Amino acid sequence: MTDEPSPEATSKPAGGKPKRQSFRQRYEPLVAKYGYLAIGIHLTIGFAVWAVLAVAIAAGFSVNGSDGAVGWGAVGAAWVAMKLSSPVRIAITVVITPGVAWFLDRLRGRHKRVPAVDE
Numbered sequence: 001m002t003d004e005p006s007p008e009a010t011s012k013p014a015g016g017k018p019k020r021q022s023f024r025q026r027y028e029p030l031v032a033k034y035g036y037l038a039i040g041i042h043l044t045i046g047f048a049v050w051a052v053l054a055v056a057i058a059a060g061f062s063v064n065g066s067d068g069a070v071g072w073g074a075v076g077a078a079w080v081a082m083k084l085s086s087p088v089r090i091a092i093t094v095v096i097t098p099g100v101a102w103f104l105d106r107l108r109g110r111h112k113r114v115p116a117v118d119e
């Protein structure tokens with residue numbers, strides 16, 4: 001017998017609660033399962049948010065403390081705001097990707113309905 005702790009003992013901190021997974025540990029299975037679809041959804045959401053923010057900033061929408069983006073213009077300020085919204089965009093990607101994949105599979109005919117069994 002060795003004096004090394006078991007893997008179960010090392011995965012839990014002293015408080016007894018399981019250690020929270022990092023974003024990468026939670027996001028990698030999504031990309032592994034859905035691949036380019038998950039990446040495409042994430043990039044589409046990011047571009048849409050950036051475009052809406054750029055238009056809003058160019059139209060005069062301002063936020064307190066946005067003076068640091070004066071030299072960047074509306075596009076640069078929108079990019080900074082988009083980067084700040086990253087956690088929300090990632091959460092949206094994780095939530096909607098399985099539904100979009102199901103919908104696309106159904107459109108392509110890959111998701112067949114199970115016929116009802118008559119009793």
